[in-house]
Amino acid sequence: MNRWFRISLKFLAIAALSSATAAQAAEPSSGTVSKGNRTSNWLGGPHTASVPSAVGCVSAFNPACEAFALTVDLKPGSRFAVAIASEIEGDDYDLYVFYPDGTAAASSASEGGNEAVVIEHTLLHGSGSYQVRVLPFTVTPGSTYQGLARGTRDAAIEAEDPNACLEAVPAAIGISGITDNGQTVSLDVTVLLDGVSLGVGNQIMTKAAEAYAPVGINLNVVSYQSVTFTGTEGAALIQQAKNRFGGVRPAGSDLVYVLSNKDLTTGGDTSLAGLADCIGGVRFANHAFAVGEAVGIEESAIGPFLLEVDAHPEIAAHELGHLMGAHHHYANCVEGNLQGAANDLSPCSLMFNFVDFQSLNFAQLNAAVVRGHAVQHASP
Helix, strand or coil: CCHHHCCCCHHHHHHHHHHCCCCCCCECCEEEEECCCCEEEEEEEEECCCCCCCCCCCCCCCCCCEEEEEEEECCCCCEEEEEEEECCCCCEEEEEEECCCCCEEEEECCCCCEEEEEEECCCCCCCCCEEEEEEEEECCCCEEEEEEEEECCCCCCCCCCCECCCCCCCCCCCCCCCCCCCCCEEEEEEEEEECCCHHHHHHHHHHHHHHCHHHCEEEEEEEEEEECCCCCEHHHHHHHHHHHCCCCCCCCCCEEEEEECCCCEECCECCCCEEECECCHHHCCCCCEEEEECCCCCCEEECCEEECCCHHHHHHHHHHHHHCCCCHHHCCCCCCCCCCCCCECCCECCCCCCHHHECCCCCHHHHHHHHHHHHHHCEC
16 A cells, blocks of 8 residues: 555644654764765664654654755766665655755655665755755664665766667657567577676576566577677777677677676776667667676675675666667666665666666666567567
8 A cells, every 4th residue: 555645634644743852863963975985874763753744754844854964075967875774674764855955855755664865966956965854654662774875986887878879769669568469579689708607697697687577578698609809998899799790690689798807998988887889779780789897896785785786787788778779868766676685775777877776677668668679679
């Protein structure tokens, strides 16, 4: 049941807010995220009583909500995540973040104990601290939670969407059982292992396939082939893959993906994690190629939070998604998978352009684009 309907009479929520005492301040009560200090942590509580408010914190000044002041010293346009995790299983906290001028920036109020939001930093709402507010919706007396604020990596997966054959408007959109007969489509991929073992390659691609199964696509590796490519430039590695097959994808394959043990570069910049030849490349035999890193990004933990879980499968699924017409700007940080693993901080959907907070889930719009391209251009 949608939690917003648990309390049907608004006056009950207002009464709860008016009678609540000010929550204990977070410890510490403030923190900073910056390029040189990407992470800030705090501990909330203990809380003695629940505040089951149907209207949430309403504003940054609600005394029922615990306060944490977050200074964001990042360039405008950078993104940062704010997340909370209950330390007692079953306790339910809600998260609200307000811009420095008091207007709402983002919120998360699911039924679980973990909440996360990702915000694009801006100076349009003032230059002071962001106000993080946490509501103890339903908690055990003495309950505490851990909080985390973290900036994304300095560099995105790709510098920008590949545009050699850019689909400004997707060439195909589909919804299983509505625009088609609901059939499972086989998306056949040849995988080139550039310094990567068969076992590692198979593990990455098997996990990447989990992104495609919910939209009725079987990501099927038809062949693993060991190669030794030269250089680290993403575009050059794609060209070497093309050269191997005479400039076009091999018969029996819809896509070709290079899994490389190199630290990929673009123009000498080592920030590149993956690259697709173009958006919608599945439509063209000479553009159905992509490359991605298979090493170098390790899962890490900060307190209870797990970061960059399944990073290499996500890069693979992301780059193949570009070849299937998916765009960065169709991604969001609502349809991700925070609960995919215990405290997995992955609130953003698959085509989010930073691997830090990316999950294996396609957002609905990108899912429809990928499904449409698969039905029209992949194997039956």
